Amino acid sequence: MADVVLQTRNLTKDFTKRRGISSPGRFFEKRTVTAVKDVNLSVERGEIFGLLGPNGAGKTTLTKMLCTLLLPSSGSATVNGFDLVRQQSKVKSSIALISSEERSFYWRLSGLQNLSFFAALYGLSAEQARRRIPEVLEIVGMTEAAGRRFQEYSTGMKQRMGLARGLLADPDIFFMDEPTKGLDPVATLQLHEFIASRLVNEGKTVILATHHLVEAEQVCDRVAIMSGGRLRACGRVRELAGDTSLSDYFISLVEEEQVQS
Ligand SMILES: Nc1ncnc2c1ncn2[C@@H]1O[C@H](COP(=O)(O)OP(=O)(O)OP(=O)(O)O)[C@@H](O)[C@H]1O
Ligand SMILES: [Mg+2]
Structure with a gap:
């Protein structure tokens, strides 16, 4: 059934x-x-x-x-x-909600500091966060830019961070x-591929x-x-x-x- x-x-x-x-x-x-x-x-x-x-x-x-x-x-x-x-x-x-309206990040903190904050908020242990954060940064292609302040990111980069945050807790439904x-078209394609391969394979x-x-x-x-x-x-x-x-x-x-x- x-x-x-x-x-x-x-x-x-x-x-x-x-x-x-x-x-x-x-x-x-x-x-x-x-x-x-x-x-x-x-x-x-x-x-x-x-x-x-x-x-x-x-x-x-x-x-x-x-x-x-x-x-x-x-x-x-x-x-x-x-x-x-x-x-x-x-x-x-x-669930996780990934939306294009990104208002809840802390603009003065770096992308990495933001993700650490949200990981704690979502109940991940320090050890889980240490493993998960680099993984999600890699998935959204933000590893290099993770140390920069959130306010310096472009619209697309902010959105990638929104996706990274949504992936932190590894929920069943996105x-x-x-x-x-x-x-941009490349990031759009990457997101589509990520949904079609990774999320589908994991049964999400x-x-x-x-x-x-x-x-x-x-x-x-x-x-x-x-x-x-x-x-x-x-x-x-x-x-x-x-x-x-x-x-x-x-x-x-x-x-x-x-x-x-
Ligand atoms: N807080 C609100 N107060 C009053 N009306 C609202 C509110 N939020 C949405 N609406 C109205 O509800 C309807 C549906 O809006 P909604 O934002 O859900 O549409 P949508 O399909 O997401 O549109 P879009 O493609 O523009 O994002 C619209 O008529 C909108 O004006
Ligand atoms: Mg809408």
Whole structure:
């Protein structure tokens, strides 16, 4: 029987915003944005699974919920067999999130000092950290630059360090949110190869959010297509590309890619 590592049932996230006072003495006007709506997903252990969709589709919101960074408004999910809400700490120790938004590094410390700090935070012993840090630096091609201050790194180098940090704890499931944004073509290829060889060989599961159709096709076993917070379809990219009811959608993704490149 298939080993399901991630399952969501009608997972939904609403954001409620207040828009200010409409007139004196009246309550704040509220506006609700449903970023993710009734998402039902099932991912098997060892799969590279893509969340494919244009800007605002809900990929990051869904990813953040599955990483326990945002509480769902309704619905439920299990990650690595653990309930997303009731067993948050077990979910956290099963996952790593690699995202292109790198805000949590200490800019005045070196890359190496940052990784030592995060290794301790993730509960690695001094001995484990001593072995693991050089290994992850090597994987992301940052061995030479490890002694430089984080603030001196280029965007792509910062992102490589984000990947290195994600690899420190060696979790079962990797969530990657636009992991190649800001990477040059060589680094992008290296990351794709790393996912396809190393992570797959080690039986890891990868949930990769992207709006790049080509990236999804090259890297992912299956993809879920998202738009307007909903799942429109799920399957292999090649199969979905042949589905005429989705052709407008694929054309809009390709157009978006062309505008951004
Ligand atoms: N904190 C928030 N408050 C209000 N609305 C939000 C918030 N975060 C996201 N949204 C809205 O939810 C929707 C989905 O956003 P999300 O960032 O998940 O999309 P995305 O697919 O990751 O897009 P992108 O490709 O641009 O990263 C958008 O309409 C966005 O404006
Ligand atoms: Mg996003």
